[in-house]
Amino acid sequence: MHYRHLFHAGNFADVFKHVLLLGLLQALNRKDKPWCYVDTHAGAGLYNLASNDAMRTGEWQQGIGRLRVEPDTPALVRDYLALVDWDESRPQLGHTRHYPGSPRLAAQVARPGDALLCCESIPAIAEQLRVHVPQARLHLRDGYEAHSLLPPTQKRGLVLIDPPFEARDEWTRMEQLIERVQARFAGAVLAAWYPLKNVHDAARFDRRVVRQTRREALSCQIDVGRGDAGQMHACALLVVNPPFGFAATAEAALRWLSPRLAQSGGVRSEVRPVPVEGARPILPGRASRHC
Numbered sequence: 372m373h374y375r376h377l378f379h380a381g382n383f384a385d386v387f388k389h390v391l392l393l394g395l396l397q398a399l400n401r402k403d404k405p406w407c408y409v410d411t412h413a414g415a416g417l418y419n420l421a422s423n424d425a426m427r428t429g430e431w432q433q434g435i436g437r438l439r440v441e442p443d444t445p446a447l448v449r450d451y452l453a454l455v456d457w458d459e460s461r462p463q464l465g466h467t468r469h470y471p472g473s474p475r476l477a478a479q480v481a482r483p484g485d486a487l488l489c490c491e492s493i494p495a496i497a498e499q500l501r502v503h504v505p506q507a508r509l510h511l512r513d514g515y516e517a518h519s520l521l522p523p524t525q526k527r528g529l530v531l532i533d534p535p536f537e538a539r540d541e542w543t544r545m546e547q548l549i550e551r552v553q554a555r556f557a558g559a560v561l562a563a564w565y566p567l568k569n570v571h572d573a574a575r576f577d578r579r580v581v582r583q584t585r586r587e588a589l590s591c592q593i594d595v596g597r598g599d600a601g602q603m604h605a606c607a608l609l610v611v612n613p614p615f616g617f618a619a620t621a622e623a624a625l626r627w628l629s630p631r632l633a634q635s636g637g638v639r640s641e642v643r644p645v646p647v648e649g650a651r652p653i654l655p656g657r658a659s660r661h662c
């Protein structure tokens with residue numbers, strides 16, 4: 372059976388990824404020039420959290436289900452909660468309780484002239500995506516071939532690489548894709564999500580990407596603490612070419628989110644530059660670490 376995101380939609384990793392994604396898209400929206408959003412592993416675009424599959428894992432209840440607007444909620448998280456239309460005062464499990472995926476979030480902040488380009492390799496999922504995000508140009512194909520769709524006519528944009536991490540060569544394939552995307556769409560912001568299971572694999576990946584691209588990069592991480600045995604509890608987003616000011620915005624959002632998403636002690640979040648020889652340093656204050 373192939374990976375199904377419905378089991379995981381709205382979990383802590385989705386919240387983490389989608390809040391940061393929104394921060395990146397808002398940064399692109401600061402300029403009038405149109406952008407192109409590329410989602411290499413797009414998914415269905417919208418997930419019914421009251422469905423049997425979503426309820427079977429109940430992961431969203433430890434993710435989006437934990438959040439509500441509070442007096443000190445950072446602006447980025449407020450905007451995210453407004454976009455996903457999350458309101459805890461409404462009944463939780465009505466049959467209309469849906470959570471948007473990355474392409475739908477991007478569609479919600481896109482302006483006239485901005486473009487959405489999505490790859491999804493599973494036909495049934497792609498069909499759902501077509502319904503949930505009709506404005507996206509959809510490619511039923513391997514997302515690791517997304518570079519062949521580039522460059523877009525909009526000369527700026529964002530590429531989200533969000534594979535299911537089922538295959539053993541996922542790290543290598545991500546590295547190759549990043550290299551190929553950069554060769555064709557050099558100015559793009561690249562955001563690559565991955566689970567943090569082995570910190571050495573993760574750090575090696577970050578370093579190799581920065582060495583290869585010779586671009587600034589930020590490693591954004593969250594660890595919500597060990598929950599039920601065997602479940603992923605930490606993940607990261609590597610952002611290459613981070614927009615100005617993104618590090619501080621991301622840090623504030625993660626500092627607020629991490630205690631609210633905690634499964635146990637040992638909660639940690641971090642936004643830090645990935646060091647590499649020869650890359651332009653990120654200015655102090657644009658990245659920091661907190662536990």
Ligand SMILES: C[S@@+](CC[C@H](N)C(=O)[O-])C[C@H]1O[C@@H](n2cnc3c(N)ncnc32)[C@H](O)[C@@H]1O
Pocket residue numbers: 373374376388410411412413414415416471472473474490491492493496512513514515533534535
């Ligand atoms: C983690 S989910 C994507 C979630 C989505 N980006 C979001 O944040 O809402 C990964 C998706 O990639 C699809 N997929 C798996 N292998 C793929 C491939 N080689 N190319 C494109 N899509 C693939 C899966 O069917 C699944 O829908």
